[in-house]
Amino acid sequence: MPDTKITAKRGRPRAFDRDEALAKAQLLFHAKGYDALSVADLTQALGINPPSFYAAFKSKLELYDEVLRRYEKTNGLDVDTALAPGTPLPDGVAKLLRYAADAYARGGPCGCMVIEGARGTADPQAGQKACARMEASRAYIREKVVVLDAKNAEICSDYIMMSFAGLSASARNGMSTERLRVMAAIAADGFSSYLEKDV
Template sequence: MTTKIARPRGRPRRFDPEEAVATAQRLFHARGYDAVSVADLTRALGINPPSFYAAFGSKAGLYLRALGRYAKAGAIPLSESLRPDRPVAESLAALLEAAARAYAADPAAAGCLVLEGARCNDPEAREAALAARVAAEDFIHRFVAARHPEEARLLTDYVATVMAGLSARAREGDGLDRLLATARLAGRAIAASISA
């Protein structure tokens, strides 16, 4: 006796690469690059491994696309905080507060995808995250250097260090109030440093 297996009616679900990148971004952000396996990704995307590799090349290839998506619609928009129409100290303080708010916005995916990815074990993914971090730091440096060239490197390093700390503390579970308190204290330190 032969039993026929009925196929579902209608067309098979179409794979949407952009939706897949969004799903992967959420997974990478929530768990960190190293903790997400290809099996986790294929399960979440509803595809098999050959389809995964055909679409993205590798886990790192998908991560690079997730970083690109994050840069467009998830990362802190530097130009909104670092505006030439207001003082540097005020702009940097606004950037740190924006970082605190963004890093605490989703407790399931706290912190910064880029900063956390810069610590992953995969060389290709780590290099991509480091490149994004360096680009952000260059933007901050250019902004500060336009008005305070002698202090630009030190202030950029300080802001980058505070942002990394905020991201790490958000991932450890610190809430918005604590992150904002830290960001505001750092903002006061910047203001005192520039006016000194």
């Protein structure tokens, strides 16, 4: 009976750690963006040659897509906690924006990789990949908001995404986490006021 081991290894073994390389690539893409990071930069940083790179990751674009999904797992905001059922919507928005403020300047002034990649990426395919991930996030947030306040779900998710973009941009401009938190709180207060008028 054949061994059902996941890493069915036949042939010459890979000389580098693929996951480690993926983590490094994530940091590089996050810091420099898709266009400004060349395959030559990557191979040099990873200490490998182009054929090894393409054997492991297929192409720059596929690596980017894989990195985007990894980023969501490692750096994704805890939407479920922020918008847990039963949470008053204003509190949920405040929490979520606070999470973003905490995250976007962590480990350097890089903002959100998905949001930054969704715009300003010259390569159309890469931009589309990032846009797709951003839309998925928006949809997930909207889904959670609907449970809390179906009537305001659209405007709420729009406002959250806009605030994310503003916070991400500010973070990339060097704003401190402390100051980002203040910005997030102010923005959240605005949505709170909006709901009060409405109800």
